[in-house]
Every structure is written in structure tokens, then in C-alpha cells.
Amino acid sequence: MRKLRVQLIILALAGGTAGLIAGLWLTASQASTIGAAVVALCSGSLTRKETAITERRSHSQQVASDLITDERGKLPQLRDITNPILIGVHPSIRSDVPTVDQSALPTYIPRDIDESLREALIQNKFTLLIGDSAAGKSRAGFEVALTAVPDTIFLCPRHPGGIDSVIRSLQVGKSYLVWLDDIERFLGPDGLTSAKLAQMIDRSGYRVKVIATMRSHEYDRFGDHVESSIDSDYGSWRDSRDAIRRAVKIRVNRMWSPTELSRAAPHRTDTRINRALTVAQRFGVAEVLAAGPQLVEAWHNACAPGVQPRGAAIVRAAVDVRRSGVHGAIPRQLLEDIHQNYLAKFGGDTLRPDPFDEGLSWALRPFSHSSVSMLTSAPGNTFMAFDYLVDALPHELIPDHTWNMTVQGVRPRQALDMGFIALLEARHDRAHTAFTIAAQAGILAAEAAQATVLGKNGKVSQAVSELRPIYDRRLTEFGERNPDTLDAHAHLAYWTLKSGDTTEAIRLLRSLFALRREILGHDHPDTLDTELRLANAIGHAGDPTTAAQDCRRLHPRYVAVLGADHIETLDVEARIASWTGRSGNYEQALALSTAVLRRRVGILGPEHADTLFTRGRIINWLAAVGRYREAYDEAAKLHAHRERTLGSDHPHTLHTRRQIARLTARVKDAEKAHSVYASAVVDHVRVFGEGHPITQKLMSRARELQA
Secondary structure (H helix, E strand, O other), rough: OOOHHHHHHHHHHHHHHHHHHHHOOOOHHHHHHHHHHHHHHHHHHHHHHHHHHHHHHHHHHHHHHHOOOOOOOOEEEEHHOOOOHHHOOOOEEEOOOOOOOOOOOOOOOOOOOOOHHHHHHHHHEEEEEEEOOOOOHHHHHHHHHHHHHOEEEOOOEEOOOOOHHHHHHOOOOOEEEEEEEOHHOOOOOEEHHHHHHHHHHHOOEEEEEEEEEEEEHHHHHHHHHHHHHHHOOOOOHHHHHHHHHHOOEEOOOOOHHHHOOOHHHHHHOOOOHHHHHHHHOOOOOHHHHHHHHHHHHHHOOOOOOOOHHHHHHHHHHHHHHHHHOOOOEEEEEHHHHHHHHHHHOOOOOOOOOOOOOHHHHHOOOOOOOEEOOEEEEOOOEEEEEEEHHHHOOOOOOOHHHHHHHHHHHOOOOHHHHHHHHHHOHHHHHHHHHHHHHHOOOOHHHHHHHHHHHHOOOOOOOHHHHHHHHHHHHHHHHHHOHHHHHHHHHHHHHHHHHHOOOHHHHHHHHHHHHHHHHHHOOOOOHHHHHHHHHHEEEOHOOHHHHHOOOOOOOOHHHHHHOOOOOOHHHHHHHHHHHHHHHOOOOOOOOOOOOHHHHHHHHHHHOOHHHHHHHHHHHHHHHHOOOOOHHHHHHHHHHHHHHHHHOOOOOHHHHHHHHHHHHHHHHOOHHHHHHHHHHHHHHHHHHHOOOOOOHHHHHHHHHHHHHHH
């Protein structure tokens, strides 16, 4: 700026000189005009230059605030990232060998997925690594990217708002790698949307690759089993699903293969790797290196009197806030308010709890022989639980006091996410509260979500009545092609089908399909999704044979657009099996469902909710072909599995309870069957309410057996 001011002075003198020279052969007024013009021209040029410099400086300051930069405040190349811990790689346990740099990560042991990951990075624009917490996703992604694209400019946003700075930083002709560790933290209107993703990877002349990681539990929120819980996409969820859909997905296993363990064996001289290999039959090597199991044990032990009971309560509060659906860090005050109830549950004053500041410091302190801590701090005096603790906690419902304080203390958009999680857990009262908060803040997606709660409570006709004016209003205000209108259109079609009005539902779906085909194209995933919904509606209208045929016709297009192993391609295969069975071909449905189960186990894993969903379908077909005892045994196994992973009150667990009740009537006597039905009724009344159609049906069957 000083240099610029000097230039202005020089140019002003130049303007005066020009006026004097002109005065030698022009009149005084003409010479003065010329001099003024020169000054104006020069000063205007320099003013524009000064404005440009100011804008660039402002942009640089914003980039430094939003993105990871080097010591000069510049965007680094990937090869310049010397401390991967700063971009999300979990720190390691400490070495027992004094010569080992305790701040350094252990030697990277190549994983079995490395070659597939390298190929995906080179050939595709968006790669997503999926796996359990501390499975090694971030380390594998970083190390493979470092060898595949080391010279790319590295763009790593610090928070969701940094996505906009990523887009503003892109320049034609340069190569970039966008790093999104724990991508769920960035998803949503305030961060990464499908439109912003397209701005990154679809713009002509821009060379951008995106690599992201996501915990399996978060990714599962976008599977086909979710549709059965929320029944229709709401705007934020749908847009996030659309963004995730575009990625080439690579799964990273928590447990290491024999080949991976053999690669690690030569590095046993590093006591960190040696310690991890020693317990490799019980834990994944990466999670031991990140001190996950030891951290969990220390957390549980801290509840004892005189240890760190307040610190343990603070950690539990932070963990449950994350489990409620809040992905970002939370304010200290909220954490201070919430933890009190956990401390009281542990024993309160009888435990001689430490002051809050000491408990918080303990939770933030790196674990004894590691560099990881139970909580991490973020700007603005905010804090977040280590994700490994979130995954390690047994499934159980979040206490009311935690949930209520959290939903009142977070942003409306986060409240919407909490409502979504509550809906998956069949806590419709909580979902209604969260969606109401979001709707009052003007979030359009919450309106349709509120109607979904009505439908899930068995008030299907009321849901349709609520959705019709929402759709009509958006149609008038935004037009039929607007995304929010299309979202309301989809909701209305779904619940109209649920209400039994198949004729109107098919009409709505056909018009929605025509719009999406025109706007998005014949093979866009949303267009395919609507066409699949239309096939299902035709099946529900009483033509399962045509529904099965339409699903078979759609399958090759899903394979071509999304890939043979994509989660939604597998969903189409499952629907083919389902409509085949409903057509009366039970043996064929059983064979098709068994094939789908094998595919889902191989691709998604045995614990994935879609895999468990298929096991439930197989139970139906076993019963349909008269193999009742086998169906009963499988239902008992599935119920135990779902109760362990989802909880006893989850809709899928209760669905299996109903299967067991029906099968008990087949394999045991009526008295035993009535007892099972009566027990199931009690739980259904508690979860769904006495007036819910499913509860009413159960009660009716229980009365029949009693008679």
C-alpha cells in the first residue's frame, strides 16, 4: 500500500507536468483540462489496482481462516503436508523406544485396498473411504494420495463454511485435491451440497479431485433401510445422499487381513506396531495404534470415587450429543449443563468429583502413552468427543435430559439432523420437537418432515392433508421444477400411496418422473429413484408381476449409472426378489433374496442394516414355503442381532418381534403364541402408541389367540 501511495504521488506530478507541457502550445484552460485528465486516468487505474489488491488480501485472509495453509499463509501442495494429524489422521500411541519421534506416526503399513484406492484417485473425481472409527481410513487416504497425486494443491476446509473458500480458490488449469475427513461434518446447506460438489468437480477446465472419509455408522444413514424408517427423503437428507452417491466408495476393514499383518511383521521393532500386532485378533491394528481400546477402558475406570468422575461425565455428555445427530463441536456452557445429570447418575457428591475445569482438562489431556484425548477443542471454546468413543458405546437411547437440552441449544439446522436421528429410533415425540424448531426457523425441509412424523404415528390421512397445502404453496411460489417443490411432491406421492389411494399416488409419481427426466435427464439417479418408486406403487396397486418386471428392467441402468456393487443397485435387486415373492413365486423369491444376502454381506458387511433387512425378508419367504421351524430359528437370531445393534425399541427390532409372534403360532401352541403377542403389544403401545395401526393389529391377533 505504501508503494501504491508513492505511485499516486508520482502520477499526480506526471499529470501536472503534462499540463505544463501542453501549456506551451495550448490555452491555459485546455492545458489544465489535459493535466486533470491525465491525473484522473492514472489515479483511476491505480484505484482499481488498489481495490484489486485489497480484494486479494481479503480473500487471502478468508482462505487462511477457512482452509489449512502453510506457514506463509499460502495453500500448500499435498507433498508439503508433513503432519497428517493436522488434517484428521488419528494420533498414535507413544513408543517405548526413546529414539523414536513421539510426535511422528508409525511407519505406514500398506493396506489391501491401496491399489484400488490409487486407481480410484487417478481415474475418478470423488472417492469416499468408509469404515469404523480408527480403522485407518484417513491414514490410507493420505498415504495413497501422497504417492498418486503429490503435486496437487491441497484444499482442506477447517469447517463447513470453508467449502465456499474451496470453490473460490479454484483456478483453471491447476490441479487440486480437496480433503474432507469425516465428510458428514461438512454436509448440509451451510457446507457441502450436491450443487457445490458439482461446482468443484464438474466445471470445465478445472482439475479437481475430492477424497473423503466417513464412519460406517454415518454412511448407513443413507441406505435403503432408512427409507423404510423415514418413508421419504426430506430436502437436506436427500441432497446429502445425492452428493455421497457420486463417490466411488472403498471400504476399509477395522480388522486387518493376514496379508496386512504379514506386511506389518517386519516393523515389530517399533513397539507401537508390536503392541498392536500382539492384540490383532481382538482389535484392528489401526485402532490400537490410535489407543482406542485403552482410551475406552480409562474412560470407564474414571467413574470410580476419587479418580475423575466429573471428567468421565463430561465425556459421556459429549458422546451422547454426537450420538443425537450433532456432528460439530458444542459450546462449553451446553456441555457444563448436560454433564450434571450423568455425574448424578454415577454417584454425584459421594464420588468426590473434581471441579468442572479440572474434569474438562482431564478429558482434553492426551492419554498416558498416546497423543489422543477423549475430547478435542475447537475455536470458540467448543468441544467434541473422540469419534472412537461414540462408536464404542453400546447402543442405548439417549436420556431425555440430554436430548432436550441439546435440541434447545444447537442451531436449527442441527435440530433438523437430530429430528432425523430421532425418527430412525422411532422417537416420534422427539422428532416432532426437533422438526418444529427447524420449521419455525424457516427451514422448508422441516415442514414435510413434520408430516412424516404424523404418518409414522399411523395418522396417514392427516399426513396427506398436511402435505397437500405444503405442495400447493410451493408450486405457486416456486414453480413445479424447484427442488423444494419436487421434495414436497415426492413426500405427497409416498404418503398418498400409504393411505391406500394408489391411483392418485401413481398419477403423482408419473408427473414427478416426467419432471425429473426433463430436468435431470433419463439416467440421473433421482430420475431412476422416482421410476423405481413408480414400479413399487404399481406393485402396491395390485400388480406385483409388473412391478417385478419393471424392477428387472431398471436393474441394468442402475448398474450402468451407479455400478454393480452400489448400495442402491443392491436395493433394486432386493426389490426384484420382494415383488417376485409377492407375485406368488416364493421359492424363486427365497433364492433371489439369498443371493442378495450374499452380495450384501460381501459388499456391505454382516452388520450393515441393509444386510439385516434382507435376513428379515428371507424369514418371510421361508415361512411362505412352509419351513416354519427354520424361519422361527432365523427370526430369533435376527432379533438378538437387531436388539444388540439397534436397541429393543427400534422399528426393525419390533418388526422382528412381530415375525417371531406369528411364527410362534406355527411352531408352538396357542397359549405360548398369545403370551408372545401380549408381550409384543406392551412394547408396541409404549413405542408407537395404542392407536397406531400396527399396534391395533397386534392387539386384535392377541385377542383372537386368547379366544
